[in-house]
Amino acid sequence: xxxxxxxxxxxxxxxxxxxxxxxxxxxxxxxxxxxxxxxxxxxxxxxxxxxxxxxxxxxxxxxxxxxxxxxxxxxxxxxxxxxxxxxxxxxxxxxxxxxxxxxxxxxxxxxxxxxxxxxxxxxxxxxxxxxxxxxxxxxxxxxxxxxxxxxxxxxxxxxxxxxxxxxxxxxxxxxxxxxxxxxxxxxxxxxxxxxxxxxxxxxxxxxxxxxxxxxxxxxxxxxxxxxxxxxxxxxxxxxxxxxxxxxxxxxxxxxxxxxxxxxxxxxxxxxxxxxxxxxxxxxxxxxxxxxxxxxxxxxxxxxxxxxxxxxxxxxxxxxxxxxxxxxxxxxxxxxxxxxxxxxxxxxxxxxxxxxxxxxxxxxxxxxxxxxxxxxxxxxxxxxxxxxxxxxxxxxxxxxxxxxxxxxxxxxxxxxxxxxxxxxxxxxxxxxxxxxxxxxxxxxxxxxxxxxxxxxxxxxxxxxxxxxxxxxxxxxxxxxxxxxxxxxxxxxxxxxxxxxxxxxxxxxxxxxxxxxxxxxxxxxxxxxxxxxxxxxxxxxxxxxxxxxxxxxxxxxxxxxxxxxxxxxxxxxxxxxxxxxxxxxxxxxxxxxxxxxxxxxxxxxxxxxxxxxxxxxxxxxxxxxxxxxxxxxxxxxxxxxxxxxxxxxxxxxxxxxxxxxxxxxxxxxxxxxxxxxxxxxxxxxxxxxxxxxxxxxxxxxxxxxxxxxxxxxxxxxxxxxxxxxxxxxxxxxxxxxxxx
Amino acid sequence: xxxxxxxxxxxxxxxxxxxxxxxxxxxxxxxxxxxxxxxxxxxxxxxxxxxxxxxxxxxxxxxxxxxxxxxxxxxxxxxxxxxxxxxxxxxxxxxxxxxxxxxxxxxxxxxxxxxxxxxxxxxxxxxxxxxxxxxxxxxxxxxxxxxxxxxxx
Numbered sequence: 001x002x003x004x005x006x007x008x009x010x011x012x013x014x015x016x017x018x019x020x021x022x023x024x025x026x027x028x029x030x031x032x033x034x035x036x037x038x039x040x041x042x043x044x045x046x047x048x049x050x051x052x053x054x055x056x057x058x059x060x061x062x063x064x065x066x067x068x069x070x071x072x073x074x075x076x077x078x079x080x081x082x083x084x085x086x087x088x089x090x091x092x093x094x095x096x097x098x099x100x101x102x103x104x105x106x107x108x109x110x111x112x113x114x115x116x117x118x119x120x121x122x123x124x125x126x127x128x129x130x131x132x133x134x135x136x137x138x139x140x141x142x143x144x145x146x147x148x149x150x151x152x153x154x155x156x157x158x159x160x161x162x163x164x165x166x167x168x169x170x171x172x173x174x175x176x177x178x179x180x181x182x183x184x185x186x187x188x189x190x191x192x193x194x195x196x197x198x199x200x201x202x203x204x205x206x207x208x209x210x211x212x213x214x215x216x217x218x219x220x221x222x223x224x225x226x227x228x229x230x231x232x233x234x235x236x237x238x239x240x241x242x243x244x245x246x247x248x249x250x251x252x253x254x255x256x257x258x259x260x261x262x263x264x265x266x267x268x269x270x271x272x273x274x275x276x277x278x279x280x281x282x283x284x285x286x287x288x289x290x291x292x293x294x295x296x297x298x299x300x301x302x303x304x305x306x307x308x309x310x311x312x313x314x315x316x317x318x319x320x321x322x323x324x325x326x327x328x329x330x331x332x333x334x335x336x337x338x339x340x341x342x343x344x345x346x347x348x349x350x351x352x353x354x355x356x357x358x359x360x361x362x363x364x365x366x367x368x369x370x371x372x373x374x375x376x377x378x379x380x381x382x383x384x385x386x387x388x389x390x391x392x393x394x395x396x397x398x399x400x401x402x403x404x405x406x407x408x409x410x411x412x413x414x415x416x417x418x419x420x421x422x423x424x425x426x427x428x429x430x431x432x433x434x435x436x437x438x439x440x441x442x443x444x445x446x447x448x449x450x451x452x453x454x455x456x457x458x459x460x461x462x463x464x465x466x467x468x469x470x471x472x473x474x475x476x477x478x479x480x481x482x483x484x485x486x487x488x489x490x491x492x493x494x495x496x497x498x499x500x501x502x503x504x505x506x507x508x509x510x511x512x513x514x515x516x517x518x519x520x521x522x523x524x525x526x527x528x529x530x531x532x533x534x535x536x537x538x539x540x541x542x543x544x545x546x547x548x549x550x551x552x553x554x555x556x557x558x559x560x561x562x563x564x565x566x567x568x569x570x571x572x573x574x575x576x577x578x579x580x581x582x583x584x585x586x587x588x589x590x591x592x593x594x595x596x597x598x599x600x601x602x603x604x605x606x607x608x609x610x611x612x613x614x615x616x617x618x619x620x621x622x623x624x625x626x627x628x629x630x631x632x633x634x635x636x637x638x639x640x641x642x643x644x645x646x647x648x649x650x651x652x653x654x655x656x657x658x659x660x661x662x663x664x665x666x667x668x669x670x671x672x673x674x675x676x677x678x679x680x681x682x683x684x685x686x687x688x689x690x691x692x693x694x695x696x697x698x699x700x701x702x703x704x705x706x707x708x709x710x711x712x713x714x715x716x717x718x719x720x721x722x723x724x725x726x727x728x729x730x731x732x733x734x735x736x737x738x
Numbered sequence: 739x740x741x742x743x744x745x746x747x748x749x750x751x752x753x754x755x756x757x758x759x760x761x762x763x764x765x766x767x768x769x770x771x772x773x774x775x776x777x778x779x780x781x782x783x784x785x786x787x788x789x790x791x792x793x794x795x796x797x798x799x800x801x802x803x804x805x806x807x808x809x810x811x812x813x814x815x816x817x818x819x820x821x822x823x824x825x826x827x828x829x830x831x832x833x834x835x836x837x838x839x840x841x842x843x844x845x846x847x848x849x850x851x852x853x854x855x856x857x858x859x860x861x862x863x864x865x866x867x868x869x870x871x872x873x874x875x876x877x878x879x880x881x882x883x884x885x886x887x888x889x890x891x
Contacts, residue, residue, distance in 0.1 A: 077835070202832045209837035210828045211820040212773015212813030216838060219772040227767070252739055252756050292776075293756070293763040365777055365785060365838040365872045414775075414838030415872050446778040636832045640875060644835055647874035670782035670870065679863040681876035 015130055016041045017137065019178035024060040028053030029130040057086060057134065063158045063171040065090065066098045077637035078119045080204045082127055084633055088196040089131025089189060091155040092170070099204045101410065120633060121602055121696045132186045141177035142168045191631060191692040200636035205412065215412040217383035218443065220371050225439040226255060228432050229295035231285040231302050232452045235663030236513045239282035239309035248287055248301040253294025257302070259283045260431040267398040274394055278422040278454050278514045282309065286432050292443050310512045312663030315458070318482060321509050322460045325480035326354065331505035334491035338501030343474030347466030349540050355529035356724040359658045360456035360518055363675060366414020367449040368425040371441045372433035374399070379406045381430060384413035384420055391423040395430045418517035422454050447668040455658065456518030457482035461529040467541045472552065474501035477530070483515040484508055486522040489565050493599055497564040498552035513660060519648065520700040523600040527704030528653060528711060528725065531596040535712045536721060546579055546595055566599035573689045574606040574626040581687050582608035582624035594712030596705040603701035604628040607646065609682070611713035618714045620650050620682040625702060627686065630693035641698040643684040649706025651676025657726045742802045746771065747815025753802055761797040761805060762786045765812060773813035773841045784869030787842040788812050794849035813841035816848060823889035824848040831882040835873035843869045847883045855890050
């Protein structure tokens with residue numbers, strides 16, 4: 001079962017130390033992988049090589065600890081929570097710790113990705129081991145200096161004390177510590193002894209954020225830099241035929257108009273295009289200017305003629321094709337237990353429902369942008385990206401350069417949600433810089449960002465279940481999705497293992513609209529479909545919906561099936577907690593509550609949404625959340641992620657809509673596209689199941705259950721079930737009470 | 739190219755730009771004040787909010803040619819060292835997730851509290867409704883505005 005700690009790294013030699021020429025102890029370690037045995041530690045701090053170690057800590061002679069972490073920060077808080085884990089085991093005061101974003105040298109470096117809510121889960125062991133080992137080295141050095149046994153010494157807040165009460169600061173022994181053998185199998189603290197983990201730490205970048213300091217890719221600037229605006233095909237399927245740049249070139253500030261696309265196509269046609277397939281294979285017109293505004297104006301003034309390279313698709317056609325897939329028999333079976341067909345035939349009652357979701361854009365607040373500078377010696381890339389390693393590899397292939405020529409510097413990221421896993425925009429600016437050979441920053445307008453994006457694919461689920469003698473006997477889920485299907489272990493989430501006859505089948509519709517990961521891929525919609533279905537299933541089975549889940553979970557306890565991902569005990573724990581805290585058993589007059597429990601991204605969550613009717617419309621007032629993510633490293637950051645995930649989930653389920661006609665999206669900015677706003681956000685109350693289990697991530701898992709809880713609450717309020725997102729467009733006025 | 743005399747954060751600035759250049763881009767590209775953020779360009783998201791003569795204003799729609807003799811305050815000029823009660827409250831509550839929209843949120847909140855120092859919860863929600871936070875840190879934004887209101891006292 002995956003809820004146990006399954007981080008895997010080699011203990012021997014996972015970290016190395018050196019004494020810095022400028023004073024201080026430097027320790028290099030790896031977060032997700034074992035380091036190379038032959039890796040050399042620098043003695044010059046400016047020569048940190050993230051190829052050898054993907055994180056470093058420096059302990060200065062004044063006792064200050066600097067943690068260099070090149071992990072991308074997209075707002076999920078790891079730049080604060082990961083160093084907390086080191087500081088805990090190192091026994092230093094949190095106030096004496098500084099966190100610096102490491103610059104990445106891309107030569108052979110190891111995996112650095114922000115995605116899948118996995119940073120904390122995978123970093124937990126390595127971070128603790130590093131902190132503890134460094135602490136022991138410092139203690140050993142002090143003990144040697146005193147000529148006493150290390151076991152007589154202890155360390156607290158950066159100060160080592162021996163049995164006779166003498167003290168030495170960490171800074172006093174850093175030089176000696178660096179020369180000592182690195183101890184192995186150092187004991188880690190018991191959770192009950194934690195003094196930093198579990199305390200509320202404020203975001204380490206807070207001062208810069210609230211005073212408007214340059215942090216984001218959009219803020220990046222260099223001497224001599226020009227600005228670029230890229231005109232891409234307005235419809236998916238279109239390609240550039242010709243263009244007239246006369247008007248654009250006459251705009252003050254426009255320096256040049258060029259085209260790009262040839263090099264991108266070379267990469268797309270290569271053996272290993274990787275995620276660069278998210279790039280359009282059309283030529284694009286690029287306006288180069290001396291300001292962002294001139295570049296944007298120039299782009300608007302380009303008169304382009306587009307031709308049809310592949311068919312222009314529409315949501316209507318997708319809808320029909322997806323239904324046809326669900327009606328057909330071209331499925332791939334992801335999991336099959338027992339015999340659903342036979343079970344359905346022998347049932348007392350059978351329920352079958354279809355759930356539908358639209359495409360969704362990511363709409364990061366910081367529109368896509370990137371900086372590039374290309375010369376014969378180097379390719380420098382700076383900006384917001386969740387997958388720097390893939391970017392470097394793709395750019396090296398695209399520009400036919402050695403990987404050693406490429407460097408990627410990561411800026412703080414103004415929202416990711418999956419969009420910045422794909423670096424199509426950064427590849428474009430690399431191609432631009434390769435043509436113009438000047439430092440250049442590409443800035444997308446909101447319209448560019450929303451209409452030439454990578455989208456959450458439209459999906460339809462058809463779920464069928466049977467009841468016999470009051471028991472759920474069979475369950476079959478069919479998925480029809482654009483460009484791919486649910487992956488890996490998702491078919492083994494609840495209710496897999498809880499229902500004897502169980503089957504998950506998937507089928508996919510190929511589209512030329514680019515699609516990809518969107519916060520909690522697949523489960524962001526699957527949870528709504530399945531959990532809404534369970535609520536209706538409980539109704540026909542004449543069972544209490546909460547009790548029905550608890551009864552099903554009983555059947556999973558003690559399972560020998562290693563594929564089952566969730567823990568029935570932990571899911572039960574969050575269910576009981578949310579029922580208690582939300583007042584679910586004692587509902588208030590006029591408040592309609594919807595319950596949902598869900599497991600994804602290794603975290604167990606249950607939510608209850610409270611809906612009231614105001615002005616004849618259902619309004620989501622409160623959401624109570626119970627979370628089991630193991631040890632809560634930073635409650636302040638954790639609750640921020642949880643609240644954000646819930647409100648984001650409510651918002652997109654209620655309002656998120658994005659249709660295509662003739663290959664073009666039906667909305668291009670926040671006028672037509674509705675995102676949840678302040679006055680529409682429910683109040684979120686968060687409760688944690690307290691335990692000492694290894695921590696799991698929180699960037700995604702609270703989003704999926706929110707839509708389900710809201711849909712069930714709305715159903716209670718209006719008497720009508722909703723089978724399609726967004727809810728606001730799929731409830732007609734007469735369905736609403738009043 | 740024409741030049742415009744702007745007064746930004748108490749200092750006189752000369753900007754050489756086309757007359758239709760929005761204040762947002764004059765601040766970001768010409769004056770290196772990048773705290774004011776670009777979000778949508780159509781006045782819908784509030785990321786670009788600054789104060790013009792004390793009023794919260796969307797800088798993405800406001801041409802530099804309309805700003806002579808106006809007092810412009812950006813996030814960089816709200817206080818010298820992040821000590822404005824709204825900034826303090828933002829830190830205390832730990833509002834930001836990605837942080838990109840927060841300068842705009844803070845500028846909207848600070849102008850709002852000038853006109854309504856003791857708002858109700860509902861008034862806060864309505865005042866802050868024009869500022870999108872894609873990370874959906876709305877609960878904390880509401881809380882921080884309420885705390886800032888107490889600090890202003």
